[in-house]
Amino acid sequence: MVVKNNVEEFKARRFLTYAMGKLDEDTVLNLVQQGLEQGVDSFQLIEEARAGMEKVGELYDEGKYFLCDLIVGADIFTGVINLVLKSTNVEPVKDAPPVIIGTVSGDIHDIGKNIMISVLKSKGCQVYDLGVDVPKEAFLEAVKKTGSTVLCLSGLITTAYESMKKIVDSLEKEGLRSKVSVVIGGLVNEAVKNYTGADYWVTDCAKGSDLCMQIIHAHSGRQGLACLY
Ligand code: B12
Numbered sequence: 001m002v003v004k005n006n007v008e009e010f011k012a013r014r015f016l017t018y019a020m021g022k023l024d025e026d027t028v029l030n031l032v033q034q035g036l037e038q039g040v041d042s043f044q045l046i047e048e049a050r051a052g053m054e055k056v057g058e059l060y061d062e063g064k065y066f067l068c069d070l071i072v073g074a075d076i077f078t079g080v081i082n083l084v085l086k087s088t089n090v091e092p093v094k095d096a097p098p099v100i101i102g103t104v105s106g107d108i109h110d111i112g113k114n115i116m117i118s119v120l121k122s123k124g125c126q127v128y129d130l131g132v133d134v135p136k137e138a139f140l141e142a143v144k145k146t147g148s149t150v151l152c153l154s155g156l157i158t159t160a161y162e163s164m165k166k167i168v169d170s171l172e173k174e175g176l177r178s179k180v181s182v183v184i185g186g187l188v189n190e191a192v193k194n195y196t197g198a199d200y201w202v203t204d205c206a207k208g209s210d211l212c213m214q215i216i217h218a219h220s221g222r223q224g225l226a227c228l229y
Pocket of ligand 1: 057060061067070106107108109110111112113115116152153154155156157158159183184185186187202203204205206208209
């Protein structure tokens with residue numbers, strides 16, 4: 001557990017965010033490893049690293065980082081998740097339906113989607129990743145096949161909104177709409193949610209993964225069915 005008044009530990013955690021923002025892979029992974037060995041809460045460590053990833057995004061927007069830096073950042077973040085998964089020995093619950101996720105048709109952005117997947121896995125969720133530029137038929141097929149209660153749609157370009165809407169409309173036509181909650185993420189907002197007919201919109205994988213867990217629990221009516229949370 002985190003000791004709130006431990007000044008050294010506080011500094012180390014702030015340094016983790018800083019190191020992530022600087023894309024300093026060795027330091028990030030060392031700090032996470034040390035934190036885990038000292039019993040720091042693993043989700044706190046993920047949150048610190050995620051805050052650093054936000055900084056990477058800001059620096060990109062300011063023109064100080066380039067595309068390759070975003071990709072390096074996503075790789076380092078995946079390394080953080082892998083360390084946490086290894087140390088906490090989180091195993092997916094086999095009999096629970098997975099969270100389905102994919103970047104919708106016409107869109108190939110997947111850095112944020114992959115981070116979302118890493119965070120979901122770090123919480124013990126099984127994830128069914130459909131990849132990028134995914135046609136609506138593949139989402140429908142996955143919902144039917146897995147019986148999943150959470151459908152996550154990622155989209156960062158405006159044309160993705162039409163694809164999201166078509167997926168929700170198709171769920172309705174096929175009589176599946178009430179069985180699955182649709183969560184959209186990426187470059188989305190309340191207006192996009194309303195246009196597409198999705199249930200929720202999220203622009204942050206920490207909040208998004210928490211939301212997915214809540215939905216799974218609400219659908220299952222059993223605490224902890226799908227995730228070790
Ligand atoms: C990297 C990037 C690319 C890379 C993508 C590489 C890859 N493998 O993903 C490349 C170079 C390929 C690319 C291509 C294009 N891009 Co681009 N790209 C970006 C950029 C710079 C960063 C996106 C990113 O990865 N951010 C970092 C991640 C971590 O953030 P994130 O995706 O938002 O994810 C977070 C949350 O949103 C959330 N999340 C994400 N998905 C989901 C899903 C769910 C369910 C949940 C809960 C949460 C969640 O979790 C993440 C972590 O918290 C953005 C600009 C920007 N600032 O966003 C433009 C941007 C998205 N691209 C843009 C454009 C226009 C294009 C192109 C059309 C360019 C072109 N003319 O060819 C093509 C599109 C091709 C296509 N068909 O998709 C525009 C979109 C504008 C618009 N409104 O339509 C943007 C906004 C740039 C701009 N300002 O103009 N792009």
